[in-house]
Each structure stands twice: as C-alpha cells, then as structure tokens.
Amino acid sequence: MPELPEVETVRRGLNRVTLNQPMWNGAVLLDRTIAYPGSTPEFLAGIAGKSIAQWQRRGKYLLADLADGTANPAGCLGVHLRMTGQLLWMAEDEPLQKHARVRLFFPEGRELRFVDQRTFGQMWYVPPDRPPESIITGLRALGVEPLSAEFTADYLAERLQNRKRPIKNALLDQAIVAGIGNIYADESLFLSQIRPETLASDLKPDQIQRLHQSIIKVLQDSIGAGGTTFSDFRDIQGINGNYGGIAWVYDRKGEPCRTCETPIERIKLAGRSAHYCPSCQPSA
Numbered sequence: 001m002p003e004l005p006e007v008e009t010v011r012r013g014l015n016r017v018t019l020n021q022p023m024w025n026g027a028v029l030l031d032r033t034i035a036y037p038g039s040t041p042e043f044l045a046g047i048a049g050k051s052i053a054q055w056q057r058r059g060k061y062l063l064a065d066l067a068d069g070t071a072n073p074a075g076c077l078g079v080h081l082r083m084t085g086q087l088l089w090m091a092e093d094e095p096l097q098k099h100a101r102v103r104l105f106f107p108e109g110r111e112l113r114f115v116d117q118r119t120f121g122q123m124w125y126v127p128p129d130r131p132p133e134s135i136i137t138g139l140r141a142l143g144v145e146p147l148s149a150e151f152t153a154d155y156l157a158e159r160l161q162n163r164k165r166p167i168k169n170a171l172l173d174q175a176i177v178a179g180i181g182n183i184y185a186d187e188s189l190f191l192s193q194i195r196p197e198t199l200a201s202d203l204k205p206d207q208i209q210r211l212h213q214s215i216i217k218v219l220q221d222s223i224g225a226g227g228t229t230f231s232d233f234r235d236i237q238g239i240n241g242n243y244g245g246i247a248w249v250y251d252r253k254g255e256p257c258r259t260c261e262t263p264i265e266r267i268k269l270a271g272r273s274a275h276y277c278p279s280c281q282p283s284a
Helices: 004-017 040-047 137-141 153-160 167-171 182-191 205-224
Strands: 025-028 034-036 051-058 061-067 076-080 085-091 100-106 110-116 122-126 265-269 272-276
Touching: 004 051, 004 061, 004 085, 004 205, 025 040, 034 040, 040 122, 076 085, 153 205, 167 182, 167 272, 182 205, 182 272
Parallel strands: 034 122
Antiparallel strands: 025 100, 051 061, 061 076, 076 122, 085 110, 100 110, 265 272
C-alpha cells in the first residue's frame, strides 16, 4: 500500500500539472470505486465544470480543493489509493489500462486516470456544504502528521507510554502517527536501533528521541527518492519510486545489513511482517 512518501510524491506531481483547469467531464468504469455520493451520475455532476485549486494530503488521503470560478467554496475531491491505486496524468487517447476505474477529463485532451488492480481504492465528491471528515470518515481518526510541527518527541512519548504492544504495530496505528505503514516503520526502527517486537510502553526516553528523529529522516529521504516501488506504486507519470534500492531492511530478508553485513531477518507480529538486523537492533 502506498504510504506517506508515495502519496506525497503523487500530491506534488498533481499540483504541478492539474491545477486551474476545468474538468469538463468524467467516466466511472467501476461504480464501487465511488464511495460518495451514492450514484455515479451524482459524482460526475458534482465535479463537472470545476477545477482543482490545490491538492492536499492527510495521512494517506489525497484531498483536492475544488473551485468553480466564484469566491464561494466548491467542494472537495477525495482519493485513497489503498493497496494498488495509481493516479496517472496522460493523454486522453492513450490506450485504456485493463484496471482503469475512473477517468477525469481536462482541456487539451488530457485526463487524470485512476487505475486500481485490486479495486480497494476509493474516490469521494464532498459537496461544499459538508466538511470532508463528515463524509470521508477515516479522516477523523488520524493522528498528527509526522512532518508537521505538532509531531514532537514529547507527543510520541505521550502516545506510546501505555501501549502494551510491539512498537512496530504501534507505528502502524494511524491514530498515533498518520501515514506510516510497513515500509517506513521497519526503516525507522532500524535507524533508531530498536527491535520491532519491543513493547511501545517499554521504550526509554533516549529511544523515543531516536525514533522520532528517524521517522522524520526516513520519510524525508523517501520523498526525495520519489517513494518506494516494490509492486504497484507509480507517480503520476507512471515512473517507479527509487527508495527501495536504498532501503535499510524492508523486504531484504537474508540480505546483508548495509551497516554490519549481518543477514536481515523477518518475523511476524500480529499478522504483519517486520524486517530488522539482529546486530544493529539488539534486544532490549
């Protein structure tokens, strides 16, 4: 599933090419991709003639502020890529992918195409009289953004202090920190020298300080590399992310640690995989 760096990469790309151009029409090829409104015609009517003023990101959600040429709010377009979703900016006459789900048509023969093999991705049209979180309910439960000023070591310590579960699983909880998934939890724990099975409540102040700094570094490094592509992620031009080639531990079971050459190990924690170096991440 695309995580914060991948979604942020898409957001930045969309802001470069899609703004201030009216969407004159659209086509929904799989009705269940539209989470709101309840019908495809309502969704298409909601976005028709509107342009995108700005794309924002909240956790793994993309939110486009819509404009209609007046000073009044014009609603919001929400997107969640889920496991395999891709937003691709391309010419309208390019061959249609097998898993294309939604097409949004722009001037000069351009379109924004939502491609999603596993069909878990969703799109929402939020009318101007409703706040996005009233319809895109997953927004309500999100914790702070890890690249924001609100994400401090003190905040992280407070949210972890009573969590009697492995720190790897705690980092996947979007109510604690928004946007982190399997890849960047593993990478952050490696850089902070913390075993993934260590209970969150057992972390010492110096470990939390290192973890806080490592989360920020890993996310910034991955954004700089255009995110990670291990299977489906592509940016809006269809280009792979490059972070996977420099990952410390994720998806590297049996390969030598880049720091000490000890083979990377993989374990399961509450049904989720965790990669770590047994030498660089010693037991607590």
